[in-house]
Amino acid sequence: xxxxxxxxxxxxxxxxxxxxxxFTPLVIPQGVSKPMLGGVPxxxxxxxxxxxxxxxxxxxxxxxxxxxxxxxxxx
Amino acid sequence: xxxxxxxxxxxxxxxxxxxxxxxxxKGRSAEEFMMAGSNVGLSLxxxxxxxxxxxxxxxxGMPDFFRVNGVAAWIFLAVSDGAMVxxxxxxxxxxxxxxxxxxxxxxxxxxxxxxxxxxxxxxxFLAAFLFLIPYVGIQIQGIAIFMEAAFPxxxxxxxxxxxxxxxxxxxxxxxxxxxxxxxxxxxxxxxxFVIWIIGYACLSHFGGIGPMFERVGNIQEELLSSPGPxxxxxxxxxxxxxxxxxMIPVTQPQFTTRIVVMKSMKTMQLMAVSLxxxxxxxxxxxxxxxxxxxxxxxxxxxxxxFANAFLYDxxxxxxxxxxxxxxxxxxxxxxxxxxxxxxxxxxxLKGNENSIMTKTKIGIFVFSVIAFFFSIIVIDQLVLLxxxxxxxxxxxxxxxxxxxxxxxxxxxxxxxxxFAGLIIFLLSLGGFVPDMYFGIRLDLLLFITLGVIAVIxxxxxxxxxxxxxxxxxx
Numbered sequence: 001x002x003x004x005x006x007x008x009x010x011x012x013x014x015x016x017x018x019x020x021x022x023f024t025p026l027v028i029p030q031g032v033s034k035p036m037l038g039g040v041p042x043x044x045x046x047x048x049x050x051x052x053x054x055x056x057x058x059x060x061x062x063x064x065x066x067x068x069x070x071x072x073x074x075x
Numbered sequence: 076x077x078x079x080x081x082x083x084x085x086x087x088x089x090x091x092x093x094x095x096x097x098x099x100x101k102g103r104s105a106e107e108f109m110m111a112g113s114n115v116g117l118s119l120x121x122x123x124x125x126x127x128x129x130x131x132x133x134x135x136g137m138p139d140f141f142r143v144n145g146v147a148a149w150i151f152l153a154v155s156d157g158a159m160v161x162x163x164x165x166x167x168x169x170x171x172x173x174x175x176x177x178x179x180x181x182x183x184x185x186x187x188x189x190x191x192x193x194x195x196x197x198x199x200f201l202a203a204f205l206f207l208i209p210y211v212g213i214q215i216q217g218i219a220i221f222m223e224a225a226f227p228x229x230x231x232x233x234x235x236x237x238x239x240x241x242x243x244x245x246x247x248x249x250x251x252x253x254x255x256x257x258x259x260x261x262x263x264x265x266x267x268f269v270i271w272i273i274g275y276a277c278l279s280h281f282g283g284i285g286p287m288f289e290r291v292g293n294i295q296e297e298l299l300s301s302p303g304p305x306x307x308x309x310x311x312x313x314x315x316x317x318x319x320x321x322m323i324p325v326t327q328p329q330f331t332t333r334i335v336v337m338k339s340m341k342t343m344q345l346m347a348v349s350l351x352x353x354x355x356x357x358x359x360x361x362x363x364x365x366x367x368x369x370x371x372x373x374x375x376x377x378x379x380x381f382a383n384a385f386l387y388d389x390x391x392x393x394x395x396x397x398x399x400x401x402x403x404x405x406x407x408x409x410x411x412x413x414x415x416x417x418x419x420x421x422x423x424l425k426g427n428e429n430s431i432m433t434k435t436k437i438g439i440f441v442f443s444v445i446a447f448f449f450s451i452i453v454i455d456q457l458v459l460l461x462x463x464x465x466x467x468x469x470x471x472x473x474x475x476x477x478x479x480x481x482x483x484x485x486x487x488x489x490x491x492x493x494f495a496g497l498i499i500f501l502l503s504l505g506g507f508v509p510d511m512y513f514g515i516r517l518d519l520l521l522f523i524t525l526g527v528i529a530v531i532x533x534x535x536x537x538x539x540x541x542x543x544x545x546x547x548x549x
Contacts, residue, residue, distance in 0.1 A: 015161045019317065022154050023310040026146060030309075033292065033299035039285025041292075041299040044146040044362075047154050054157030055351030061164045062344040065171070 007064035015057050018050050076225070076386075079395030087261070087399050091246065094257030098250035113220025115333070117342045119260050121349040123411075124333050126259035128156075128323070128350075129266060130408030131217040131358050134401055135381055136458040137358060142373070142380065145298030145307040146288075148365070151458075153358045155320035160351035163324050164513050166476075167334045167343045170438070177276040179335045181415075182328050182475065184422025189478030192487045193423075198494045199471050200419050203328055206467035207416060208442065211409045212449025213460050215239050219450065224382035225398050236450040240443050247439060252336070252418075255410050262403035267357060269400035271386060272393055274360020277367035291369050298369060315519040316462055322469035325476060329415035333538045409446065416442045463504065467520045470496045473522075473529035483536030489528055493536070496521045 023070075027050065031038060033041040115123065133152075172209045174185065183203075187196030220234035230238075246254060281287035290300060296303040301313070324330045335344040364384055371388075372380045385401075386394045417439035424431045474493040477485060503510040503517050510517045 011161075012165070015158065019158045019492055020153070022150060023317075025316045026312070028150065028301040028310060030302060033296070036288070039283075039288050041146050041247060043301055044149055044299075046148075047150045051149075051153045051157040052162055054154070055348065055355065058157075058161045058164055058351050059348045061161060062110050062348055065164065065168065067168050067340075067409070074145065 004064050004066045008061065008066050011057055011061045011064060015054060016059075018053055018057070022047060022050055076391040076394050079392040080225070080398055083392075083395050086497050087099070090261050091258055092263070095246055095250035095254045097345050098253035098257060102516060107399040115256060115336050115342075117345050117349070119256055119455040120333065120342055120346040121353060122263035123259035124330065124346060124350050125357070126263040126266065126404070126407045127329050127333065127411040129263075129354070129404075131214040131401065131405045132408075132458060132461040133357060133361065134266060134270060134404050135217055135221070135385075136461065137361035138364035138368060138384065138506065139377055139380060140458040141362050141442075142368035144303035144305055144308050145295075145300070146362070147301035147303055147313070149358065149362065150301070150313050151316050152320070153309060153354060154527050155317045156354040156358070158317060159320050159323060159349055160347045160354070163334070163347040163350070164319050164344055165266045166304070166324055166386040167337075167347065168340065170331065170334060170479055171337075171340060171343065174335055179332075181333050181422030182326075183419045186475055186478045187423070190485070190487055190490060192490060194487070194494075195474065195478065195490045196423050198490055198497070199326075200423060201291040201476065201494075202326070202417060202468050202471045202497050203419055204442075205497075206328070206464045207412045208446050209449050210461060210464035211412050211442075211446040212273060212452075214405045214409050215446060215450035218401055220378050221381060221385070221398065221401050224378065225386055233451050236447055239406060240447045240450075243406060244440060246406075247410055247414050248436065250330075252414060255407065255414055256333075258403070259407045259411065262400075262407040263353075265396075265400045265403050267353070269393075269396050270357060270360045270364075273389060273397060276389060276393070277360075278383070280367055280370070287363070287366050294369055294373065311516055311519065314465070314518050315522070318411050318472075318522050319443040319462060319465040319469040319518065322472035323465055325470040326471045327415075327465070328419050329411040332418055333413055412444065413439055413442050467497070467500060470500055470518075470521050470525065473525040477529040477532055480535060481533045483533060485532045485536035489525070489532050492528055496525055 027046045028043050033043070035042055037045040123212045133331045137148065137152060140151070173189075179185065183196035186199055189195070215236045216232070218239055220230040222230070222235040223232050227530060246258065250257070278284065278287060281290055292299050295304055301310070302308045324334060337346060368375075368380050368384055372383055375383070385397045389397065417435045420438040421431055421435040424434055471493055474489045477489055499508060500518065500521060502508045508517075512520055
């Protein structure tokens with residue numbers, strides 16, 4: 001349980017950091033479209049990776065959320 | 076095309092009839108009618124949440140948004156949705172624990188109980204009403220515009236709108252929330268299928284992703300980066316949009332209800348993950364359609380772009396699928412929103428259950444009529460109006476989160492301050508007060524201010540909150 005709580009906290013921190021860096025010049029440098037990846041503009045491929053990472057984090061979150069077992073399935 | 080419209084239309088209508096018959100039960104309880112028996116499984120849960128979220132706004136609005144504002148539109152919706160599904164995991168757990176053991180009768184009822192102050196429910200209901208109705212209206216209008224383009228001269232725009240509203244009302248009356256959830260599932264699958272067929276056709280026009288962006292860069296370089304040619308997609312606009320979209324599961328009652336009616340915590344959590352994957356799959360092809368619009372219809376208005384890209388440039392059966400897909404998309408989302416407003420009204424009413432249900436159904440009818448009139452008069456960009464809707468209800472986010480999360484007796488001040496925030500936001504929309512202060516957007520300022528007030532209210536609250544049994548089961 002303690003371990004789960006730790007992993008869940010890490011997931012939350014990662015999700016917040018990922019969301020916040022999206023709005024920095026690291027992901028959206030104003031008026032800059034290079035370097036491209038496979039012809040895809042810079043802001044699009046970086047933010048695509050962030051979107052996928054957030055969904056993966058959500059999946060990890062379902063595995064480590066500390067309160068998961070507290071509610072029994074309704075039949 | 077008419078032949079294919081009839082074929083797909085009949086199949087879709089048949090599926091809707093089957094869904095409403097499957098959902099209809101004589102002598103069903105109000106809980107079964109309004110909350111689908113709170114027993115929704117994973118697949119239905121994902122599709123109903125996705126269909127309520129991705130509607131005409133995604134189907135038509137996002138291609139147009141990419142066409143006008145460029146690739147940073149991905150951040151506006153997809154990154155925000157990615158963050159929202161993670162938030163959903165956390166918030167879903169909190170709200171399900173909060174309502175455990177009590178009958179959930181909408182966010183208005185819940186929040187009124189949390190604060191022990193009925194005004195909390197009224198203020199939330201007012202925000203939901205004010206910001207959902209125009210959003211419903213513009214979706215109905217979106218379908219009407221599309222139908223007019225598909226069948227010119229057959230019916231006036233308001234005639235199509237009226238038809239949509241009537242189908243919506245009859246369908247909701249027969250099947251209740253369960254039927255709406257079934258129709259959402261049909262719409263979710265149809266939306267994904269149709270948007271990919273059209274998206275693929277648009278991508279093929281360029282011969283690949285690389286050539287697509289090369290061509291778009293040659294036409295207008297600014298489309299390939301933030302803030303886009305209109306200068307709209309600035310970091311601040313995108314960040315404020317993220318907060319507004321994060322608040323969707325908290326403040327848009329159709330989504331909160333869907334979280335609560337999921338069968339179990341586990342299914343709710345898996346639904347959040349699947350929804351994230353669904354969001355990526357649905358938004359991705361809208362880039363291709365938008366870029367296609369840049370290449371072929373950059374100088375065209377919104378309606379002409381829709382008609383050309385979705386109908387005239389497609390093979391007949393794809394154009395017919397697009398029409399049925401759009402009807403399905405608009406119908407299920409507007410149905411979900413109007414029905415959610417009915418649910419919220421029910422949570423505020425007191426007295427005999429039969430009389431409450433009658434008033435709720437009258438409420439749903441009245442909301443539909445108002446939405447119909449809005450569909451005739453509202454003129455705006457789909458995506459921007461949707462964003463205003465998310466931001467407007469999002470202002471209630473701090474109040475709702477404080478009520479649900481705090482285990483202390485907190486001051487009611489946040490209720491009145493949220494109401495004041497709502498009025499200020501409305502005044503800014505009407506142009507009566509500025510929408511920027513010290514270089515910061517008003518919606519962002521309101522989110523931050525109310526968020527800080529919520530934290531202070533929690534810290535200043537002392538006693539443990541106690542919900543009386545007779546307050547809970549009324």
